[in-house]
Amino acid sequence: GNSVTQMEGPVTLSEEAFLTINCTYTATGYPSLFWYVQYPGEGLQLLLKATKADDKGSNKGFEATYRKETTSFHLEKGSVQVSDSAVYFCALNEAGYSTLTFGKGTMLLVSP
Amino acid sequence: GAGVSQSPSNKVTEKGKDVELRCDPISGHTALYWYRQSLGQGLEFLIYFQGNSAPDKSGLPSDRFSAERTGGSVSTLTIQRTQQEDSAVYLCASSLSSGVSYEQYFGPGTRLTVT
Numbered sequence: 001g002n003s004v005t006q007m008e009g010p011v012t013l014s015e016e017a018f019l020t021i022n023c024t025y026t027a028t029g030y031p032s033l034f035w036y037v038q039y040p041g042e043g044l045q046l047l048l049k050a051t052k053a054d055d056k057g058s059n060k061g062f063e064a065t066y067r068k069e070t071t072s073f074h075l076e077k078g079s080v081q082v083s084d085s086a087v088y089f090c091a092l093n094e095a096g097y098s099t100l101t102f103g104k105g106t107m108l109l110v111s112p
Numbered sequence: 113g114a115g116v117s118q119s120p121s122n123k124v125t126e127k128g129k130d131v132e133l134r135c136d137p138i139s140g141h142t143a144l145y146w147y148r149q150s151l152g153q154g155l156e157f158l159i160y161f162q163g164n165s166a167p168d169k170s171g172l173p174s175d176r177f178s179a180e181r182t183g184g185s186v187s188t189l190t191i192q193r194t195q196q197e198d199s200a201v202y203l204c205a206s207s208l209s210s211g212v213s214y215e216q217y218f219g220p221g222t223r224l225t226v227t
Contacts, residue, residue, distance in 0.1 A: 032212045043116075044155075044203065044218040051212070089155060098143060098210035099168060104154030 002027045006090050006103035013080055013110050021075040021106045023064075023090035031092040033057075033066050033073040034100070038087045047075075047088070080110045114138065116219035118204050124225045125194055133189045133222045137206030144187050145207075145216060146179060150200035158202075161187060162210045194226045 007022040025031065035047040035057070048057035053068035062077045073090060090103040117136045125131050137144050146158040157171040161181045172178070176195075181187040191198055201221040207214040 036218075043220045044205075046215055091155075093212045095212060097168075098162070098212075099145065099157045099160055099171075100147075100155075100216065101157070102147075102155035104152075 002031070002092060002094055002101045004090050004092055004101055004103035006088075006106050009087075009105075009107035011106060011108050013108070015082055015110055015112050016079045017110075019075070019077040019080045019084075019108065021088055021090075021108070023073045023075065023103060025071050025073065025090075025092050027071075027092055027094050029094045029096070031094045033064070034091040034093065035062070035064055035073070035075050036089040036091060036102075038089065038105070040086070044089065080108070082110045082112055084108060085110045116204055116206050116217055118202075118219040118222050120222060121220065122223045122225075124227060127196060127226055128193055130190065130192045131194055131224065133191075133202050133224070135187045135189070135204030135206075135219060137185065137187070137204070138217055139185075141206035141208055141217075142184060143207045143210040143214065143216075144181060145205040146187070146189050147203040147205065148200045149203055149221070153200075155203070158189070160210070167210075191224075194224075196226050199224055199226045 003026045032051040034049045036044045037047045048059040050057040050066040056065045087105045089105045091100045145160040159169045176192045179189045203221045205216040205218045207216045
């Protein structure tokens with residue numbers, strides 16, 4: 001079956017540091033890949049997505065590239081802010097299926 | 113416009129009682145999803161509806177869990193004879209239609225605590 005593995009958190013960074021959150025996946029077909037973010041006290045929001053190999057999703061300074069050869073979709077940001085503190089979820093949606101398979105989430109804590 | 117809403121926001125119940133959780137999707141969204149977020153397990157899919165029918169119930173953890181959707185809108189997730197392991201945040205999402213092209217919009221969740 002499908003699965004998503006994320007690095008465990010919390011990830012603790014100082015403001016303006018570089019961020020990488022690793023995500024790898026297992027799927028039988030050709031999935032679409034997503035990063036969702038959950039800010040404290042709020043619901044999940046779609047951050048970015050990529051639907052085919054070598055696609056790069058980007059939003060709010062965050063980027064992730066769909067790497068089929070390494071089955072990865074790592075999230076990066078060049079300079080994090082305190083307001084980026086949240087839980088980040090990597091997810092996949094396999095073609096022909098409507099449901100999302102999520103990783104366990106990675107908490108990011110950014111200090112001033 | 114209004115987003116996905118869920119009620120109640122918090123529910124504390126005694127072991128063995130039944131609970132009902134409600135989800136109001138975004139108006140016009142035909143697909144509706146239920147997920148469960150629990151410590152150590154992350155987000156797990158439970159069931160999804162396209163219109164009033166549920167093509168995929170594969171995530172329901174036991175026959176104590178059931179869900180229905182009426183009028184292609186509101187959905188109710190029912191947990192019978194609750195157990196402590198049912199304690200979690202139950203999330204609802206909706207999308208314009210089912211399929212990978214349609215973004216799922218999530219509600220704030222219902223936090224269920226079984227004592």
